[in-house]
Amino acid sequence: MPKDHGIGAPSKRREDVRFLTGQGRYTDDINLHGQAHAVFVRSQVAHGRLNGVDTAAAAAMPGVIRVFTGADFEGVGGLPCGWQVTDRHGQPMQEPGHPVLAQGKVRHVGDPIAVVVAETLEQARDAAEAVEVDIEELEPVLDMKAALAEGAPKVHDDLTGNLCYDWGFVEENREAVNAAFQKAAHVTTLELVNQRLVPNAMEPRVAVGDYAPATGDSTLYTTSQNPHVIRLLMGAFVLGIPEHKLRVVAPDVGGGFGSKIFHYAEEAFCTFAAKQLRRPVKWTCTRSESFITDAHGRDHVTKIELALDAEGHFQALRTETYANMGAYLSTFAPSVPTWLHGTLMAGNYKTPLIYVNVKAVFTNTVPVDAYRGAGRPEATFQLERVIDKAAREMGMDPVDIRRKNFITEFPYATPVAVEYDTGDYHATMDKLAEIADLAGFEKRLADSKARGKLRGLGINSYIEACGIAPSHLVGQLGARAGLYESATVRVNATGGLVVMTGSHSHGQGHETSFAQVVADMIGIDENMVEIVHGDTANTPMGMGTYGSRSLAVGGSAMVRATEKIIAKAKKIAAHLMEAAPEDIELKDGAFTVAGTDKSVAWGDVTLAAYVPHNYPLEEIEPGLEETAFYDPNNFTYPAGAYSCEVEVDPDTGKVEICSFAAADDFGNIVNPMIVDGQVHGGLAQGIGQALLEGAAYDEYGQLLSGSYMDYAMPRAGDMPSFTVDHSCQTPCTHNPLGVKGCGEAGAIGSPPAVVNAVVDALQRSGHTNVTHIDMPLTPARVWAAMQG
Amino acid sequence: MYAFDFDRPATLDAALAALQDEDAQALGGGQTLIPTLKQRLAQPSKLVSLTAIPELSGVRADDGALTIGAATTHAAVAEQAAGSYPALACLAAQIGDPAVRNRGTIGGSLANNDPSACYPAAALASGATIVTNARQIAADDYFQGMFATALDEGEIITEVRFPLPEKAAYMKFEQPASRFALVGVFVAKYPDGVRVAVTGASEEGVFRWTEAEAALSADFSPEAIAGLSVPSDDMIGDLHGTPDYRAHLVGVMTARAVRDAV
């Protein structure tokens, strides 16, 4: 029986009441008294020398308050990068400056050059058109391999070439891996592209800067997944405002998918300009602008090789990846192709030797950073594709070859620096076979054939590292921040609770599931718990939400703080019942003395804490409020098995997904309905990548897919009805909730299932030369592949 | 968008008078024009809405023809033409999404003549007559290449007359992002022959595939065009398909339209 409340219950999402009735309060809903409007003038060329910006005509236009250019930001810091990667030779990565407004050069279409601040938005737009920009166009650097060629034009004149870093992992294994390839019975090689994606959160980015001259306090309202991180980065590195004079508020946020983790120029600009102008300054991104300014995702070009023995046991794995950084280093960009990608190359398999090489490259394109899954989808895709190819080459069943190589003993230390605490990959594969009815495939194949359609089945496993945290680990890996999480639990006199968390909710339903956790621990109604997030002024320092970390890390902090609350409440209860604190038990919201019928209610104790008339003041303080910080000692490792069945139209190449099944192990589940939703969303994004989405630049560096006319967003009609299951549960061994995180799994695990299925369909219908098709698998590409 | 004046007259004469202003422009459903204005790619001095003029709206069948007022929405055509010209109704029902269909108009679509739009294929395959405030234009003379038509400055479409075929079908292969036609083929069979019009595919805009017309006039079956193909020379090549792919789809979609013609 599923529970009807607390941990494990499918409680309805309380936040949906405001979201679904149009009563959410997003950043664009915030309008401050006296607010001015900012419009950015952006580079329309990919690469050029900025010889001058003439703002005179614009400044004279109606309503214009001031026009800012790069010159106004001399002496102001640039946008910082939060991660430093060390290359194969022990050298730090090349780290270019990232000015708020362009200085001397423009480096991608969309690079901000000037900003008009005016009384109204339309006046600012009119004046922005009057800003005259003198740019001497330079040859753009677009292709990553060409960017590394001798004599290629440089994106950053002050760097040596366009290579950010050449990373080897684990460098010491390089020779041993090469040796294993020498003596392998079989080697499978695959070259593939993990294409660039545009995140496209439903809510475009917005920033409102405010400044109070009387107190010297600055406030930034922004569409962020992590307001404290923005406060730290912008305050300390860009504008020089100490944290106690800077407040960052991220109210309701309409989706992020990674793109709202990073600190962007517009946030710094609005905060800066508000102080200069002594009035609030607001910027709202247009959809067209978001295509060329939100950090993009993926964009890896990879060669992967798998060495096997004659029975199909994996002997070694070797990869070479070119990872596009774009024109500047976005906040966490360097970590994505390295620590979020190389560390996952073992997958679910006991491959003893692995070597990953990543060359990160600067190009004249929009910066690339974390996007749902961040590095792990890239790792999973190449690994699960090369395994499929190997199975086909060796005449093995794709499930058998995986089972043969599954890790079965835990904890398991991979050759790529991480230790999986727990898992059961056979169990999720078994569950998949059941929910996907793999046994019935042959019959469905025959049905499709009778209708003239080419049917294919794709199967894969995946694993990911989630609960992005351990500060001690990420510190060694180059993170310039800690990655703990925090919570303050404030119990009010009448028994209700407010939980202030450093993590942030932008669609995940935290306000519901976090309340379930705390209410369950105390044994009270969920509606007595309120979750507060998103404002640095009233929440403890936290690192925000990404990397499926909120429940595993933030939820654990909440558990710790609630444990402190319970411990103190027991002492108060003991005093009220004249018993020893060790004898007090808390159950269903009531304190009892073990072995007696004495009892006080939760509300009696909370009241006593705040009205301490009869209270042991010499032993405990009045009040009931506790804070905890939680920093785990490992990542969590959600894993699972996915399958996809497709039908390909042989005449047009169009792929239709007939069914998609996902068997996930997320450890313990707090709210199964929310988990279903997270998986559905992730699958839609992964299927979107596999079949539809792709950012494309032309030879001049113009974004061809710069609007929904050419960037194919997935729609409900493109999706099958998903079959998802998360009953296989191996609880995480190192966090108090035993949870692993589920936010990214769908997006990580699904692209290879789709591509494996399409390749399978073509192989089965005689197109035996088709071993791979690069995503997105548009009808045109699949048809071209069938033409041989 | 830039500032403009807005007029919503109740009669055709008032609309024509309002359109005399320099840089005045007709507004149908705004599904093409408004996004253009939002991007500041056009700067009309005045927009003259045609949607409040009763004689420009509505669908009526008479004398073997279906006449549709220029300001009739796609949704209205989808509903009201279903009995008399199901292939046309079906085409209208596949344009965009409900919001687009509830505002976008047939006159706007034909005036705009987007190379990927659906209605041009229906008009050309049906040998429709485009009726304007000044004259009647045969579809064969009306479409003059991508976004180009026979309309003069200030001339507006008032209605479109479609001769009713014995059988017809529209087969749309969607461009994955915009969901306009990557290739759309409208096949219409009349007593005096078959007409085949192709949209989405050519750099020259909507065109008639005369070779297929001849073959289908002799034998109205998918097999009749099995050996035929359109040359890929003038086909559009972009992110969503090469010229070869589009040329191939023309054959596939034509055969399917013949198969499904009702």
Ligand SMILES: Cc1cc2nc3c(=O)[nH]c(=O)nc-3n(C[C@H](O)[C@H](O)[C@H](O)COP(=O)(O)OP(=O)(O)OC[C@H]3O[C@@H](n4cnc5c(N)ncnc54)[C@H](O)[C@@H]3O)c2cc1C
């Ligand atoms: C999301 C989306 C999806 C779409 N999908 C499709 C699709 O799948 N297939 C398809 O065919 N179309 C599609 N469209 C386009 C849609 O059909 C438009 O409605 C149509 O192209 C323009 O019609 P309108 O009435 O909106 O014209 P408007 O946008 O108002 O006007 C377009 C042009 O026509 C002129 N004009 C308007 N009415 C007249 C008239 N009576 N006489 C002379 N000139 C006139 C205007 O001055 C303007 O230049 C889509 C549009 C959108 C926004």
